[in-house]
Amino acid sequence: IAGITQAPTSQILAAGRRMTLRCTQDMRHNAMYWYRQDLGLGLRLIHYSNTAGTTGKGEVPDGYSVSRANTDDFPLTLASAVPSQTSVYFCASSENGGAEETQYFGPGTRLLVL
Amino acid sequence: GQNIDQPTEMTATEGAIVQINCTYQTSGFNGLFWYQQHAGEAPTFLSYNVLDGLEEKGRFSSFLSRSKGYSYLLLKELQMKDSASYLCAVMDSNYQLIWGAGTKLIIKP
Numbered sequence: 001i002a003g004i005t006q007a008p009t010s011q012i013l014a015a016g017r018r019m020t021l022r023c024t025q026d027m028r029h030n031a032m033y034w035y036r037q038d039l040g041l042g043l044r045l046i047h048y049s050n051t052a053g054t055t056g057k058g059e060v061p062d063g064y065s066v067s068r069a070n071t072d073d074f075p076l077t078l079a080s081a082v083p084s085q086t087s088v089y090f091c092a093s094s095e096n097g098g099a100e101e102t103q104y105f106g107p108g109t110r111l112l113v114l
Numbered sequence: 115g116q117n118i119d120q121p122t123e124m125t126a127t128e129g130a131i132v133q134i135n136c137t138y139q140t141s142g143f144n145g146l147f148w149y150q151q152h153a154g155e156a157p158t159f160l161s162y163n164v165l166d167g168l169e170e171k172g173r174f175s176s177f178l179s180r181s182k183g184y185s186y187l188l189l190k191e192l193q194m195k196d197s198a199s200y201l202c203a204v205m206d207s208n209y210q211l212i213w214g215a216g217t218k219l220i221i222k223p
Contacts, residue, residue, distance in 0.1 A: 097209055099205060100145055105157050
């Protein structure tokens with residue numbers, strides 16, 4: 001593994017189903033993020049974690065939950081998917097979540113909720 | 115509210131120079147980032163400005179004026195591979211990135 005990996009690459013999901021998007025990084029970064037990207041809109045922060053064991057809410061957290069049991073993994077769960085959650089989801093990480101730090105992105109998960 | 119504005123789309127010719135502007139209004143300022151995103155791919159880091167002035171990195175330069183809430187990305191000697199979206203993002207007082215919608219740059223031969 002080099003950098004950040006996400007799984008699955010893409011998924012079609014029936015509304016009401018539960019889904020977990022996986023994210024793993026091997027850079028030993030403390031801070032991790034989940035964004036969604038929709039056409040015509042900027043990336044929007046869903047949840048973040050500044051260190052293992054802690055999480056925080058971003059701009060659009062409703063309908064999503066996260067956990068950070070260890071440094072490497074940061075899964076995002078949709079408890080009961082709705083069509084408005086159709087989007088491209090990017091996981092990102094940075095060294096400590098502070099100023100001047102570059103965020104590095106995974107390849108994304110394309111999710112279609114029907 | 116927080117707001118990042120950049121043009122939706124720009125067209126330029128191979129070998130030419132293009133300037134992509136970004137204006138922002140955010141709660142606090144901890145630096146401005148430019149990212150490049152090719153279609154269907156992840157954003158990748160291009161530049162970071164926290165002080166006023168010009169930062170040059172090869173064919174790409176980025177400028178910041180904090181008093182005007184303004185930045186631009188300058189791309190010189192355009193190549194076809196520069197066709198991509200360019201994302202402007204500001205780090206706010208909570209160290210969270212606020213993103214613009216991106217500028218799609220089309221390069222014509």
